[in-house]
Amino acid sequence: MTGSEPLPPPPPEAPTDQWKRVHIISPLVRGWIALAALIFFGGRDWFEGFLIGDSRGFRGDGPGNLTLAIAVVLGVVLLIAAGFFLSWYYTRYQVTEEHVRVNSGVIFRQHRQARLDRVQAIDVVQPFLARVFGLAELKFDVADAGESAVRLAFLKLDEAQRLRATILARAAGVAVDPEHPQDIPEAPEREVLSLTPARVLGAAALSGNTVAVLLGLVGVVLFAVVLDTGALLAGFVPILIGVIGGYWNVLNTGFNFRAAISPDGIRIRYGLLDTRTQTVPPGRVQAVGVVQSPLWRLKGWYKVTVNVAGYGASASGEAQARATLLPVGTLDEVLRVIALVLPDPGTDTPVDVFSAGLAGKGPDAGFRTTPRRARLIAPLAWRRNGVAVTRTALLARSGAWWRQLAVVPHERTQSLALHQGPLARRFGVADLVFHTTPGPVSPRVRQVAEEDAWRLFSEQAERAAEARRRSGPEQWMRPVTVEGPAGDPGTASEAPVMLPPPSYQEGSAHERF
Known part of the structure; x- marks a missing residue:
C-alpha cells in the first residue's frame, strides 16, 4: 500500500455491538412509587374537598388558587416527564465479544462494564408492573462484586431473553456465525423438578419462623403471668412483623419454582408477584x-x-x-x-x-x-x-x-x-x-x-x-x-x-x- 492510497474503511460493527437504549417507559416502571406518592399528596386536598362538598376542589378562596394549584401540578408533571425522558435518553448499553457495558446518568454520569468471561450468573427479573407492560430486567453478576455489577432495566421480555442467550453463549466461548452474530437461539433445557403450592404452604407453616413465633409467644406469656401485666405483649408485635416477612420470603421464593438444566447452566424460575429466571453457569x-x-x-x-x-x-x-x-x-x-x-x-x-x-x-x-x-x-x-x-x-x-x-x-x-x-x-x-x-x-x-x-x-x-x-x-x-x-x-x-x-x-x- 502506497502513501497516496486511501485507508480502507473500518469493518462494519456487528449489530449486537451497537449502542442501544432500553425501553422508553423504563423510567416510569422504575420510578412509579415516587410518582404515586406525588399524586397521593398532591391530590389529597382535592379529594378531601370533594368528600366535604367543596365545589372548588381545593381549600382556599377564589378561583386563583385553583388555577395556581393546577399550574403547579402540571409543572411538576412536566418536570417528572422531562426527567424520565432524559434518564431514558442517556441510558445506553452495548454487548461486545468480551464485555457488556452500560452508560447512565444525566448530571452524574456512570459507566459500568462487565467481562463476559467473568459473568457468574445472569437473571431475568419481572417486577409486577414490568409484567403488566411485558418488560423485564437483566442482572449480571461478576466475580468479587457485592451486588449486581450491571443492570439493564427495562427491555422487552423477548429481547431480554435473546440478549441473555447471546451473553451466555459468548461467555461460554461458543463459536458464533460472523454473518449473523445476533441469531443465537436460547439453549435447550430439561426440567429437573418443580414444587407444588401445597408443598410451599406446608414449608412456610413448618419453617423456622413458626418456631420463632411459638418460642416468642411462650416467653411473652410467661413474663406477663409472672409480672402480672400485659404490657409485654406489645413487645411481641415487632417479632410478629419480622416473622410475617419471613413467611412472605418463603412463599415468594417457592411459588412457581422450577429447576432445569441446559448447556448454559442451571436455570431456576420462581416468583409470586415478581417473577425471576436465574441462570447460573457451570x-x-x-x-x-x-x-x-x-x-x-x-x-x-x-x-x-x-x-x-x-x-x-x-x-x-x-x-x-x-x-x-x-x-x-x-x-x-x-x-x-x-x-x-x-x-x-x-x-x-x-x-x-x-x-x-x-x-x-x-x-x-x-x-x-x-x-x-x-x-x-x-x-x-x-x-x-x-x-x-x-x-x-x-x-x-x-x-x-x-x-x-x-x-x-x-x-x-x-x-x-x-x-x-x-x-x-x-x-x-x-x-x-x-x-x-x-x-x-x-x-x-x-x-x-x-x-x-x-x-x-x-x-x-x-x-x-x-x-x-x-x-x-x-x-x-x-x-x-x-x-x-x-x-x-x-x-x-x-x-x-x-x-x-x-x-x-x-x-x-x-x-x-
Whole structure:
C-alpha cells in the first residue's frame, strides 16, 4: 500500500455491538412509587374537598388558587416527564465479544462494564408492573462484586431473553456465525423438578419462623403471668412483623419454582408477584449448603443454598432468594440438585455418603466425627459433627437441631484456617474453616480430633491445588487441547456441556449419581 492510497474503511460493527437504549417507559416502571406518592399528596386536598362538598376542589378562596394549584401540578408533571425522558435518553448499553457495558446518568454520569468471561450468573427479573407492560430486567453478576455489577432495566421480555442467550453463549466461548452474530437461539433445557403450592404452604407453616413465633409467644406469656401485666405483649408485635416477612420470603421464593438444566447452566424460575429466571453457569457455584429445621424433619424436607461469586453476603430477602437452589425438597430431590452442581460426586457410593451427610450421625459412610473425649463440649452434636472427603469434594456436617451439610468442591477452596480455643485445646479438638466467596454457606468442620484437623488442613490444600490445575476453562464451551498419553498433545476437543445424560434425570436417586 502506497502513501497516496486511501485507508480502507473500518469493518462494519456487528449489530449486537451497537449502542442501544432500553425501553422508553423504563423510567416510569422504575420510578412509579415516587410518582404515586406525588399524586397521593398532591391530590389529597382535592379529594378531601370533594368528600366535604367543596365545589372548588381545593381549600382556599377564589378561583386563583385553583388555577395556581393546577399550574403547579402540571409543572411538576412536566418536570417528572422531562426527567424520565432524559434518564431514558442517556441510558445506553452495548454487548461486545468480551464485555457488556452500560452508560447512565444525566448530571452524574456512570459507566459500568462487565467481562463476559467473568459473568457468574445472569437473571431475568419481572417486577409486577414490568409484567403488566411485558418488560423485564437483566442482572449480571461478576466475580468479587457485592451486588449486581450491571443492570439493564427495562427491555422487552423477548429481547431480554435473546440478549441473555447471546451473553451466555459468548461467555461460554461458543463459536458464533460472523454473518449473523445476533441469531443465537436460547439453549435447550430439561426440567429437573418443580414444587407444588401445597408443598410451599406446608414449608412456610413448618419453617423456622413458626418456631420463632411459638418460642416468642411462650416467653411473652410467661413474663406477663409472672409480672402480672400485659404490657409485654406489645413487645411481641415487632417479632410478629419480622416473622410475617419471613413467611412472605418463603412463599415468594417457592411459588412457581422450577429447576432445569441446559448447556448454559442451571436455570431456576420462581416468583409470586415478581417473577425471576436465574441462570447460573457451570462451575460458578463455590459451595453448597443443605439445611433442615426441626419441624421440617417431620416431613423429611430440606433447603439447598449456594455461594456464587457476585451474589454477595447480603441478608436481604432478594439476596437469600437468589442464593436458594431448592426452597424445600425431599432427600431424593436434594440429591438430584446436588448432582447438577457436582456431576461427579467422586465416590462409588454417593447416595450412602450424601445421605449420611444429610440425615446420619456417627461414623457412617466414612464420616470422621468429634471424638468421644470431647462430648462434654458438644453433648448433643458430637455424634452429628463429621467430615468426609471424596475425590471431588469435601462434606462437612453439623447441627443437632438444625441439621446442616456443607459441600465444597476441591477446586473452589480458596483458603483454609485452623481454629482452636482454650476449651477445644483442653479436649484435643479443633475446627477447620473454609474460606469461599461470601454467601449463606459457611463451610466449617467442627470439633474434629486435633491430629485429624492438621491432616485435613495439609491434604485439602494439596487437593485444592491439584483440582484447580485440572479444572476446565472459564469459557466452558471453548475447544481445549487435551494432553494424550505420555504427554503428547492431543487434538482440540470441546469441554463437556452442562446438559447431563438421561441417567441424571430418570429413575431413583441412586441412578442420578
